[in-house]
Amino acid sequence: MTAIDGSTVRNPDVLREDMVRALRDQGAITSEPVAAAFAAVPRHRFAPEAPLSIAYDLHSTVPVKKDKHGLVISVMSAAHLQAVMLEQAGIEPGMTVLEIGSGGVNAAYLQELVGPGGQVTTVDIDRDIIDRARMCLDEAGYTQVKTVVADGESGVPDGAPYDRVIVTAAAWDIPPSWISGLAEKGRLVVPLTVCGTTRSIAFDRDEDGLISRSYGLAHFVPMQGDGAAEERKVMLRDGVVVRTDDGRVSLNARALDRALGTPQLVRWSGAAYDLPDELDLYLTLNLSSVARLHADKEVIERGLVEASARLGVPALVSEDSIAYRTRRANEETGGYESGVIAHGPQAEALADEYSNLLRRWAHDHRRRGVATFRYLPGPAPSPLPQDAVLRRHGIITATWR
Ligand SMILES: C[S@@+](CC[C@H](N)C(=O)[O-])C[C@H]1O[C@@H](n2cnc3c(N)ncnc32)[C@H](O)[C@@H]1O
Incomplete structure (x- = not known):
């Protein structure tokens, strides 16, 4: 495709195909349903202010809102990170999913993954973000996604239990509502920050609380509201x-x-x-x-x-x-x-x-396999185990055994 000034203009459909191919090559997409979701959603329509090359770049975020100090508090997350987290989530058709931290495009991927028989709810603490997400979702045809303005710290009880809860802001703790809002075999995917480093951790429920299945380094804007980090x-x-x-x-x-x-x-x-x-x-x-x-x-x-x-x-x-x-x-x-x-x-x-x-x-x-994280909700045991991180609502541990 050629623009009036003679330069080459990339077609969004071609850019999208390239993106999916590169996400597969880099190991971010490992399943057909996630590949199909990334191929279906017109990503650029959720970032109309960004050049197409940025909207479809694997590792670029698109800034959406800054606070009064100029600090970015909302972005469209990078495609690579979104793909990794959606693979961690293991979403199936017909599931009920809650996304905490909105933008529109990830909710559209989720809607593609759950299909017409599933339900996606996305919640953001910021009304501007939800208004923008709602507009983009409607314009791209994802009218079925439910949008809610609230502090995600309390979850969205109306709609629970959720098969999957996916958090897209860096969390310092796991509030009780995220666990109680999960179905019995539910999974929580959360970018959890411990002393300055954030890892996206996929947790399944077990009898004591949560146990990890996978994790990887991640970068997110911090959670605001009642759950903001105590740093x-x-x-x-x-x-x-x-x-x-x-x-x-x-x-x-x-x-x-x-x-x-x-x-x-x-x-x-x-x-x-x-x-x-x-x-x-x-x-x-x-x-x-x-x-x-x-x-x-x-x-x-x-x-x-x-x-x-x-x-x-x-x-x-x-x-x-x-x-x-x-x-x-x-x-x-x-x-x-x-x-x-x-x-x-x-x-x-x-x-x-x-x-x-x-x-x-x-x-x-060292080199004896990956760690297993556990989140144990409730009052911390006394004395606190040496390898435990104390949080407001529970403790985090990691073991390599
Ligand atoms: C990285 S952006 C979300 C990206 C989005 N999921 C996408 O589709 O690309 C993080 C969002 O989390 C929101 N957020 C921060 N704290 C929150 C909270 N306590 N409850 C709900 N949303 C929150 C911010 O307003 C911001 O819009």
């Missing part, structure tokens, strides 16, 4: 940031800043290092007082903080000291060895705890 953040020298979402961890900005100004203690673990995402999950769940340390490129280049902090690294913090992981090349094996950098009066003790965990990970868990 604290302190800024140290040169823009170095330490943050935590664990209410039991205290962050003393002045003392930690002072610690960072003292010489570093380096402790090599003697253990192999790889698969940093899995290692970080293990550390996050097992460090006794966990935060996340972030530093930008310039600070790292000046040597104040190691490169592991560029994308955020689990940090063990005490009142006046901090430790985090690093790595070095292992000449003998050709791989890497993990180590710890520690600062402050308690550097030795923190380095001991941290390097013990690095060794335990390497010896007991």
Whole structure:
């Protein structure tokens, strides 16, 4: 197709076919029903303000709304992530599905997957988002999708039980309504954030609460409303940031800043290092007082903080000291060895705890399969298991056994 100015204009149908092919090639689409849904929904009609190339790009989001500080609070999620989550959900014709966090296009995919005999409800906390989603859904012919304005924290009881609940904003906890709203054999797919890292986790119900079937790294705008994350953040020298979402961890900005100004203690673990995402999950769940340390490129280049902090690294913090992981090349094996950098009066003790965990990970868990997450709703047991993350409505654990 050629535009008046002579440039080539890609036809949305062709772009859509290319997108489906690429999503298959990259392993995001693994089933025929999800491929058919992505082939059927005219994705560009849910992002009319975006160039076609962006609407059909695998990894691009389309910003939909910003808050008064300019922070993006709603986007059309990237096709790749939507495909992965729909595969995790395992949706079948005739199912009843609740989507928490709307935009329109994902609800249209869901409607394709459940077919005319199923029911999709999508809820958003923001009326503007729902108005826009409703308009796009109607214009694209998905009039059967039900749209609701509400805080998804309470679910949408009118319509429960749901065979599937799919959350499309980063959640810090799993409120009781999401579990009670699930059918007995229901599945919840939720991007759950633990200490700064979000994973899309597919949970099935079991007798104790929820147990994971699959998970993968994900990126989402944060949940607003009653379920918003309880996160604290302190800024140290040169823009170095330490943050935590664990209410039991205290962050003393002045003392930690002072610690960072003292010489570093380096402790090599003697253990192999790889698969940093899995290692970080293990550390996050097992460090006794966990935060996340972030530093930008310039600070790292000046040597104040190691490169592991560029994308955020689990940090063990005490009142006046901090430790985090690093790595070095292992000449003998050709791989890497993990180590710890520690600062402050308690550097030795923190380095001991941290390097013990690095060794335990390497010896007991590394390359021994994926983790199983559990969510146990209700009051936390006392004492809290060492590898548990405490939330308002329950606890999260992960095991590699
Ligand atoms: C990534 S966007 C959703 C993308 C969408 N599912 C799509 O089709 O691409 C996340 C949405 O979650 C919504 N949201 C945030 N907190 C919420 C809450 N507590 N209840 C319902 N929706 C919420 C935001 O308003 C935003 O529109």
